[in-house]
Amino acid sequence: MLTKNTQVNRDQLEMITLDQLVPENHLVRKIEAAIDFSFIYKLVENMYSSERGRPSIDPVVLIKMAFIQYTFGIRSMRKTIEEIETNLAYRWFLGFGFHDKVPHFSTFGKNYERRFKDTDLFQKIFYRILKEASDKKLISAEHVFIDSTHVKASANKRK
Template sequence: MRGADTFTESLFTMRRLDDFVPKSHPLRPIRTMVNQALAKMDRLFAGMYEADIKGGRPSIAPEKLLRAMLLQVLYSIRSERQLMEQTQYNLLFRWFIGLSMDNAVWVPTVFTKNRARLIQHDAVIEFFNEVLALAQKKNWLSGEHFSVDGTLIQAWAGHKSFARKDGNDGDDDSGDFRGHQRSNDTHQSRTDPDAKLYRKGKTGSELRYMGHTLSDNRHGLVVSALVSTADGHAEREAAKVMLNDARQVTDNPDTEITVGADKGYDAQEFIEACLEMKVTPHVAQNTSGRRSAVPDAIARSEGYAISQQKRKLIEQGFGWVKTVGRMRQVMVRGLKRVDQMFVLSMAAYTLVRMRSLGKIRPQLQ
């Protein structure tokens, strides 16, 4: 018997949002970890809004804001406007963010403005650190053996915006720059002044940033992330900063720390800086027409071979944030905003990795 094509609904419902999310949904363990990390940030959130105590409309709860930003990364949503549109009708999104069925969805411009407050108080960096603290409690970090690498991030700006700083721009608007001398010393993007014209290897020159990560070799979890302007020394300089931070958090200053890296880090000044920080540089030797700065005694060690094998795990994080996290060409402008999105994307990647580790570990015990 054919059913009738009718639509009826009850005036009232007794179901909760949680009832619509399957118990085995992959977002459930992620939301649990996110809430644990956010609970540790209550003091920071309170300090962010102390100046607003005299009155005014309540702003978006920072916990909800961070959950919404994580959804944007996890589900490859290209803009805040599209995120708000999907949150309007997607019960899964409302459940993850913490909005009830009756809560109004935020206006996209208000959502965007509230993100600036998170940058001002380094809330995303604090969230990243709290996620790492959860991984540390579960003994998923070695804290001793790391890998470092960098990747190019295309800026949200085009060649036509790259004009002379003095205003005497001889380039025409046709987009044909053949024969014109253009460099970061004399030119700057009108769209995104922080972006730099840069090329690496056989790639063409584009307006770019450079993202850097330090990963733990035990499970490939990202333990540090930052974005810098793109230049030939940025990777090694950022690596020094991240390694120094890693050395500072070790309980025992005599603990041996190792770092694996590719041939681009085989420079005398970087190797010497590592040794000065008491970090053993397991850097791939570059012997193409030159002498490697990595001592042969280090290159022949057993740990060196392991580091060279483990360092390839760091590429998985870059691949994830560029495809799922949409960081191949970032859709925000300015160094601080790009850094915020990159760190948040790496936090999301780490949460996904931790969810997988949480499934594997109980089976092994």
């Protein structure tokens, strides 16, 4: 028998936290539990001024945005921001609430150009994360996987 949903509860009001909406087994919860990203503050403190300029976007948020992009295979920062705006698990991982404004997609690029370019910041972060994962026995050199997938670039859409 064909049944139509006659109850649409889109305007339903609930008292619920963002934490309750992110499944306990979601990958971002596992990453958050395994990696303490606060070490990033020490790595970037000399890249920011404490006396002038307007308040910055939290550098840990910027790095976590890139982490989301690469971990979940999102191809651009613009698309990553779109995903963060709608994906509650990503918002939770970044520490954003329901109504917090997500940074504009160009924010990461501008910070990269002005602060992070020509530094070894990302290399230091990568090695630190690997060290933490290794110390917690989350990775092993017993098996090595190499991904040689050929991904066709869509850089020139006019051809």
